[in-house]
Amino acid sequence: MSAKDLDNAPTVVTRAPDAPAPAPAPAPAPAAPAAKKVVDGIEVPGPTDPVTIRIRGLVKKFGPQTVLDAMDLDLYRGKINFVIGASGTGKSVLIRHVIGLLKPDAGHIFVDGEDVVPMGDYELSKLRRKFGMVFQYSALFDSMSVLDNVCFPLREHTKKPDKEIRGIAHDRLTELGIVGADHKYPSEISGGMRKRVALARALVLEPKILLYDEPTTGLDPIATQNVDEMIADTARRTGGTSVVISHDMASTFRIGDVVSMLYQGKVIVHGSPDEIRSSQDKRLREFVETSGAVTFNPERPARA
Amino acid sequence: MADAVLPTPAAGGAAPGTGAGAGAPPKPPGRLGKVLKAPWRAVDSVSGGLIKFFETVGDVLLLGVQTFVWLLRPPYRAKLFFEQMEFVGVGSLSIIFLTGTFTGAVIAVQTIFNLAKFRQEGLYLAGAALALTRELSPVLGALMVTARAGSAMATELGTMRITEQIEAMATMAVSPVQYLVTPRVAATVVMMPVLTMVFNGVGIGGAYLLGVHAFGVDPGPALENFRLFTDPADIYMGLVKSLVFGVVLSVVSCYNGFNAAGGAKGVGNATTRSVVWSAVAILVLDYVITDLMTERLA
Numbered sequence: 001m002s003a004k005d006l007d008n009a010p011t012v013v014t015r016a017p018d019a020p021a022p023a024p025a026p027a028p029a030p031a032a033p034a035a036k037k038v039v040d041g042i043e044v045p046g047p048t049d050p051v052t053i054r055i056r057g058l059v060k061k062f063g064p065q066t067v068l069d070a071m072d073l074d075l076y077r078g079k080i081n082f083v084i085g086a087s088g089t090g091k092s093v094l095i096r097h098v099i100g101l102l103k104p105d106a107g108h109i110f111v112d113g114e115d116v117v118p119m120g121d122y123e124l125s126k127l128r129r130k131f132g133m134v135f136q137y138s139a140l141f142d143s144m145s146v147l148d149n150v151c152f153p154l155r156e157h158t159k160k161p162d163k164e165i166r167g168i169a170h171d172r173l174t175e176l177g178i179v180g181a182d183h184k185y186p187s188e189i190s191g192g193m194r195k196r197v198a199l200a201r202a203l204v205l206e207p208k209i210l211l212y213d214e215p216t217t218g219l220d221p222i223a224t225q226n227v228d229e230m231i232a233d234t235a236r237r238t239g240g241t242s243v244v245i246s247h248d249m250a251s252t253f254r255i256g257d258v259v260s261m262l263y264q265g266k267v268i269v270h271g272s273p274d275e276i277r278s279s280q281d282k283r284l285r286e287f288v289e290t291s292g293a294v295t296f297n298p299e300r301p302a303r304a
Numbered sequence: 305m306a307d308a309v310l311p312t313p314a315a316g317g318a319a320p321g322t323g324a325g326a327g328a329p330p331k332p333p334g335r336l337g338k339v340l341k342a343p344w345r346a347v348d349s350v351s352g353g354l355i356k357f358f359e360t361v362g363d364v365l366l367l368g369v370q371t372f373v374w375l376l377r378p379p380y381r382a383k384l385f386f387e388q389m390e391f392v393g394v395g396s397l398s399i400i401f402l403t404g405t406f407t408g409a410v411i412a413v414q415t416i417f418n419l420a421k422f423r424q425e426g427l428y429l430a431g432a433a434l435a436l437t438r439e440l441s442p443v444l445g446a447l448m449v450t451a452r453a454g455s456a457m458a459t460e461l462g463t464m465r466i467t468e469q470i471e472a473m474a475t476m477a478v479s480p481v482q483y484l485v486t487p488r489v490a491a492t493v494v495m496m497p498v499l500t501m502v503f504n505g506v507g508i509g510g511a512y513l514l515g516v517h518a519f520g521v522d523p524g525p526a527l528e529n530f531r532l533f534t535d536p537a538d539i540y541m542g543l544v545k546s547l548v549f550g551v552v553l554s555v556v557s558c559y560n561g562f563n564a565a566g567g568a569k570g571v572g573n574a575t576t577r578s579v580v581w582s583a584v585a586i587l588v589l590d591y592v593i594t595d596l597m598t599e600r601l602a
Contacts, residue, residue: 096471099475101471101474101475121479124477125477125479126477128474128475128476128477129477131475133472133475135468135471135472136468137467137468139467139468139469139471139472140469140472141464141469141472141473142463142467142469152476152478153476153478156379156476156477156478157476157477201476211475
């Protein structure tokens with residue numbers, strides 16, 4: 001192992017609450033009770049295992065720039081998994097690989113035991129029905145009304161009559177506190193509301209995995225807290241796996257179950273929020289302290 | 305497959321640079337070395353540009369093929385198709401009427417002016433009709449549709465791309481090519497011949513009105529020569545062109561919008577590129593089709 005590898009090795013590799021060890025170096029027991037599927041020496045988690053998504057050795061380069069550098073990561077079933085890191089560390093690139101929008105240069109991504117990387121169009125579109133994704137700027141279709149946006153996945157993937165679809169979409173919006181905006185267009189509602197509509201759209205097909213790409217970026221503190229509560233509520237109600245890409249440490253400590261920090265294309269720290277708080281990793285400390293979410297410095301220099 | 309449509313600017317842009325590095329001798333070049341290497345660098349940058357060009361043409365063709373494949377696969381999106389037919393076809397009618405009338409009129413003025421030197425004004429309508437049906441209607445019609453509908457497609461898809469709406473659609477397991485590109489291309493291909501026929505009609509009408517009523521050309525010989533010299537084959541040639549132009553302008557516009565990147569400026573660039581590329585492709589292909597479809601007398 002070279003010095004560079006040591007430098008990037010995870011400093012805190014701890015287990016998630018109520019989850020078995022993530023096993024970065026799986027020890028294949030020869031007489032395991034149920035024969036585990038093993039691909040390239042990676043133990044593949046099945047559809048009922050505590051690990052929903054297992055990423056191993058993921059490499060992505062854009063031209064000369066290496067964005068993801070042999071990255072390993074486990075994301076746990078039924079938990080709110082936070083992936084934190086500074087801008088440009090490949091968080092959004094990572095999430096786009098998980099849902100198959102980007103193809104990696106090397107590595108494996110197992111979702112419920114299936115490898116996403118070699119999938120073709122047809123398999124990907126089947127896989128994507130397991131997912132709901134909320135984009136950074138909501139990505140609502142601006143040519144459709146709020147209600148039609150939420151109806152869209154149902155119209156595409158179910159054969160229900162349109163009246164029923166509109167009823168479901170309306171209920172979903174009401175649950176998330178959007179009342180009386182059904183026929184407005186996305187440009188006519190606020191950023192926080194748009195995020196809720198985007199979540200309603202992501203939830204309408206009842207996905208098992210929810211991906212949030214920087215859900216609180218660009219929102220004020222109150223709206224941020226609302227969105228956090230919305231994510232936590234949704235996770236509790238659906239019992240699904242949530243993956244939140246964020247650089248908002250306040251949100252991370254408020255609702256995160258498992259936190260992984262991405263640094264230069266690798267996961268450098270992985271653990272519960274408490275472990276993140278007490279971690280001594282310099283790169284993590286710098287990131288957390290600068291955000292001001294842990295330590296409040298009462299001796300703030302007075303503005304001259 | 306969907307991945308292939310995404311742009312690979314970094315890969316394409318990096319190719320010449322890395323190529324130079326890999327092919328260079330290991331010794332650091334002195335002044336002489338630099339002078340000797342200058343032509344290679346020039347060759348390198350030209351070849352890099354050529355590679356980029358062929359890559360882009362390949363990507364556009366690939367999008368065209370995907371569009372066609374998605375056209376055959378269910379679900380069929382009739383509603384979107386009709387919406388686009390209305391946008392491309394009905395929406396372009398007024399502009400086709402305007403440009404058609406004036407094009408016909410100006411051809412009439414030019415042919416009458418020149419034919420009058422030989423006392424052959426009676427041939428003017430035939431000349432105008434041939435020019436319109438074989439050449440001007442499909443080309444000018446396609447350019448007008450590019451300016452109006454093609455640019456709108458590039459802007460709309462480009463905005464959807466940079467606001468992540470296209471990615472959002474893909475994550476909902478709906479093919480953005482099928483949902484967004486296929487109806488636009490299909491509608492343009494269907495409407496272009498129709499618009500060309502309208503252009504023919506109003507163009508010849510405009511030429512007739514101007515020549516007969518403003519210039520006082522005898523309508524009898526004008527109409528007789530028109531009937532004599534204009535074949536269905538001429539109209540047919542124009543329609544074939546309009547079909548090809550419809551495919552080209554819609555696929556090129558959708559490609560540029562689909563691959564827009566870099567915010568508002570990126571959308572602007574995508575629109576500019578879509579209009580420029582479409583116009584150039586239309587004029588080049590116009591020559592190629594004309595050459596292929598014209599029997600050589602000599």
